[in-house]
Amino acid sequence: METVWTQQGSREEWSSRKTLLGWGLMGILLLGLTLVFSVLLFYTFHSCGPRMQDTESFSLLLIPPSDGLGEGVSILYIFSSSHPIPTGPCESPxxxxxxxxxxxxxxxxxxxxxxxxxxxxxxxxxxxxxESKNILQVLKEKNQNRLRRMLEASVPWPPDSAQGKTVRFYKACMDTDAIDASGTEPFTQVIEELGGWSISGNWTLPDFNHTLKILMSQYGSFPFFKAYLKPQPSFPHIPVIQIDQPEFQIPFRPDQKNYTEILRAYLSYLQQLGTLLGGDQNVVLEHASVSISITSKLFLAAKPLDQRKREGKLFQETTIAQLQVPGFWKGDKKNREVAPSVDWLSCLRATFSPVTLSSSQSIIVHDLEYIRGMSQVIGQTPTDRYRDYLQSHMILGLVSKLIPALDSHFQNAQRNLSQKLQEQTGQSPITISFPRWKKCIEETGTFFEPTLGAMFVQETxxxxxxxxxxxxxxxxxxxxxxxxxxxxxxxxxxxxxxxxxxxxxxxxxxxPKELLKSNPAKQDYQDINFGPSFLQTFLSCSQSLRERTMRSVLETPHSHSWKVPPxxxxxxxxxxxxxxxxxxxxxxxxxxxxxxxxxxxxxxxxxxxxxxxxxxxxxxxxxxxxxxxxxxxxxxxxxxxxxxxxxxxxxxxxxxxxxxxxxxxxxxxxxxxxxxxxxxxxxxxxxxxxxxxxxxxxxxxxxxxxxxxxxxxxxxxxxxxxxxxxxxxxxxxxxxxxxxxxxxxxxxxxxxxxxxxxxxxx
CATH class of the missing domain: 3.40.390.10 (Collagenase (Catalytic Domain))
Structure with missing residues (x-):
């Protein structure tokens, strides 16, 4: 800031004070210079070498004195920069x-x-x-540890509150002694509900569509295709049933590197699952081999997403009848029955109850050619023996889906498969979080995301x-x-x-805004039952989640739903x-x-x-x-x-x-x-x-x-x-x-x- 001095009074008055004011002025100027250069030294000290070149530029200009100022010196301090001015170091923890x-x-x-x-x-x-990790991986692990501390903290939540049930589920998941003590009995009960299994006894030849309907509606398992309720892609975004490819656990491409070794590893894994459930090793090997063949054919029938994008075939609107009833498929005589092997109306009615469905119900199919090829795989050999193989394929797929809720023998089998795939491909398509607490946090987050998310946000x-x-x-x-x-x-x-x-x-x-505004205690999860085994609790949570998701889609006007938890x-x-x-x-x-x-x-x-x-x-x-x-x-x-x-x-x-x-x-x-x-x-x-x-x-x-x-x-x-x-x-x-x-x-x-x-x- 430029300082302008003016002097009013006689030259004689100035002359008589000249010496005193001169020394006073020099003192003030020296003090000013000291302060200015102190600032200069401070910034210079903190900017040694090229690391501080973005600091503020400033200059000192010496201005000759006016005639009325005698021997004095004026200083103009110009602070000229658009750069931010540091006010001091941040020394918070x-x-x-x-x-x-x-x-x-x-x-x-x-x-x-x-x-x-x-x-x-x-x-x-x-x-x-x-073993090095990037910043986001480190941060993800920190967040997981925060969730763990929250779930393992000795907070006396009411047992029937949302937080209480969230913590209770996590602790049940962590109780591996109780899970191992239950053995295979909980899953054996599931097999009986599905009509039995020839390789483990109590076998009655089931109806394929009856088993498929139970898997879809009660267990959320989709071995041949995926069906879900979601707003349609185009306006007015009303909820519509959508049919897509299933989630393939293993890519079975013959041109894949180490393809034979991958098949052997997966065959050994399925064989181990079957024998753990009481099957004869040789019989299980036969059924596992056919299951792999079925999966391979389904995988080859599926078109990659990028290819469908290029061909403009991301989805196609149709009806349930056009998938199944003869004569409906737009005059295409060759493909009048697109996928007749599946009883679409019965399976979809059970899965999306209480939604009222008829054969004229509009649906969206994401890969019509896959659905047609899938139906051919299912119905290619309509014999009792092949239906037996289809039953084994569906049960083996359900076992893999429910492994987090089964005893350590099943988890070890999946871990061994993951390690072998890692060795053969460099990465494992199967994601298993170990130690156990990470897997339990993952499952707890899946079933109790609103409550766990609110707890996380409140703390962090x-x-x-x-x-x-x-x-x-x-x-x-x-x-x-x-x-x-x-x-x-x-x-x-x-x-x-x-x-x-x-x-x-x-x-x-x-x-999500609704999560921040709502009280997590209101998420009471009344329909969740904590059974005598962790598998029963797990299945109850799965059913509750499916019903909550469907209600949300049907009751809430179209809005963005978060794809990631908080x-x-x-x-x-x-x-x-x-x-x-x-x-x-x-x-x-x-x-x-x-x-x-x-x-x-x-x-x-x-x-x-x-x-x-x-x-x-x-x-x-x-x-x-x-x-x-x-x-x-x-x-x-x-x-x-x-x-x-x-x-x-x-x-x-x-x-x-x-x-x-x-x-x-x-x-x-x-x-x-x-x-x-x-x-x-x-x-x-x-x-x-x-x-x-x-x-x-x-x-x-x-x-x-x-x-x-x-x-x-x-x-x-x-x-x-x-x-x-x-x-x-x-x-x-x-x-x-x-x-x-x-x-x-x-x-x-x-x-x-x-x-x-x-x-x-x-």
Whole structure:
């Protein structure tokens, strides 16, 4: 601030005081200089080397004195920067924990402008192993441990309350001594209800559709197809029965690597299940072999989802009659009976009771060709012996589904299968969470999600966290809305379409609104019976869940239903509902905390929020998706992006296909650009910013540090089906194409993190 001095009075008065005022003035000036340079030294001390280049720039100008000031000196302190002004270090316990984590994981000897991933995450070659985990995996395990502590805490919940039943189920699941003591008797009772089983006695030749109807309606088991009630994809989104492929436990493709060994492992597994239930080993082997043959034929009849998308056959509206009754199938003489082997009306009536169904009921079939092929597999050999094999196939499938509720012998059999598949394929399609408490938390979450979710949110995501995260999301949304005007490749019509989606977009944060508003004690689960065996309790919970789900679909107007529980760490954007979801389990330290500096929250959580919003652009980035756009500019920038990512070398063991991950790469870059802009906007209305102590990082540098920290992970953890680039590329490929990063870290032109040119898609 410039200070203007004026002097009124005679020259004589000034002369008589000249000496005294001169010394006083010099003292004031020296004090001022001391304060200014103290500030300078403070920032310099905390910004040694290139790590503090985004701190505030300031200058001292010496102004010659006016004639009336004699020998004095004026000082003009100019504080000229748009950068946030640190108000001091954040020394809350949460911040200190984060500092310790940053210091432990990073590599101080790495140069940010050469290898920022190493600088933040540590050395890939020496610090990461196959056992290493990324940030989200670590956070997921923390959330699981929180749930465990809640369920095992000695809280005296009323036994019939929602919390009481939730905890009671978990403890029953954990009581493996009682489960083992029950042996196979509980499941033997189930077999008798299904009409018996030839390989374990009490056998009467059953009716195929009678067994199928009981499996679907009472046990929620769908061995040949999946049937569920869900709003139809198109307006007016009324609930409709939908038929789809079943969930195949094992992919039986003959061209698969180690196909023979996989078949042997699965055959051995089914044989073990049958013998545990009292069957003769040789008889079980025969039935298990036919069951595998049936599964293989069903799998080959199913079309992959990607293929159905390309062919425009995602679903087809039809009626129950058209699936079964002759003469109904649109004049197609060859396929008048699409799937006559199944008594569709009887099975669907039992499954969706009390919904009234008739043969003219409209339904949606997702893969009509699979349904036709499935019917042929079922009816290919209409003999008593083949019906016997079909019964075995259905019972063996039910055993696998109910293994979490059976004794340790069955669980060991499934664990052995999982290990063998891991050895043969590198990954296991069967997910078994061990130790036991993880599996029990998974099952408890399945049956009691509303109550367990409310308990989790109450403990880990208070109102302050909710409000802060909501404000941050609003900033991200507004920043993207403003940034639309800066996209030179997008035409005005497309820009208005995106703007409309953004303005109508719903952000759901923490947990579903109805869960946050409701009292979890109201979820009394009156229809759940805790039986003498855990299997009976498990089956009662399954039936209760199916009925609650169906009531919810029928009674509630169409609205978005969360695809993840509140304790999960996965955010997502629903295109059909235009809703973006950020569960409370994700918005936890070290990703998000209200105590953190805003730079940390915007860098990690803010970038994740923006990443989901960037998926709105996906339809415009694919070939032919935006015909009115400046195609030349758009394709040029996408090609630039693809070539840019391909220019980086990757650690051994990592896989990458630049065209395969192009849309995710584009979303990553756009997300960080938008999150940084949102952070800048935030600073304009929220003056001052704390920093993390001991790191020597300015606010903008801390933003990029936080983003990169959320990406830390070993390339060995990369799923072959993952559409994201390996972690190191999500840091280097992204940040090296953002000029602001190079500026705040003072990266010289031509260094890996500041290449000669930058792609400008966003």
């Amino acid at each position: 949460r911040c200190l924990e984060l500092v310790a984590s940053y210091l432990t994981s990073g590599n101080a000897s790495a140069l940010p402008c050469t290898d920022f991933f190493n600088f933040v995450c540590g050395n890939l070659t020496s610090g990461w192993t196959k 995501f208070d109102q302050r966290s909710q409000d802060t995260a909501t404000q941050f999301f609003s900033e991200i949304q507004n920043a993207l809305s403003k940034h639309l005007k800066k996209l030179p490749w997008m035409d005005e019509k497309s820009r208005r379409e995106v703007q409309a989606k953004l303005s109508q977009l719903k952000g759901e944060i923490g947990a 304790w999960e760490v996965k955010a997502y954007y629903s295109i059909s509902d235009n809703v973006v979801v950020f569960p409370a389990g994700l918005l936890q330290p070290p990703i998000f905390c209200p105590d953190y500096p805003s730079a940390v929250n915007f860098g990690a959580a803010g970038s994740m929020m923006a990443h989901e919003l960037m998926h709105i652009f996906n339809q415009y980035l694919v070939p032919g998706g935006c015909p009115a756009c400046d195609i030349s500019t758009l394709h040029g920038e996408l090609l630039c992006l693809q070539q840019h990512y391909e220019s980086f070398s990757l650690p051994a063991g990592s896989t990458f296909n630049s065209s395969h991950t192009l849309l995710k790469n584009a979303a990553d870059i756009g997300a960080v650009v938008i999150a940084m802009q949102a952070y800048r906007n935030w600073q304009q209305t929220h003056k001052g910013e704390t920093i993390l102590p001991s790191l020597g990082l300015g606010p903008y540098q801390l933003f990029y540090q936080s983003y990169a920290q959320s990406m830390c992970g070993s390339p060995n953890l990369q799923d072959s089906q993952d559409l994201h680039s390996p972690p190191v590329l999500r840091v280097h490929g992204l940040l090296s194409t953002i000029p602001t990063f190079a500026k705040v870290f003072s990266c010289p032109h031509g260094t890996p993190m500041n290449p000669g040119s930058h792609c400008q898609l966003w």
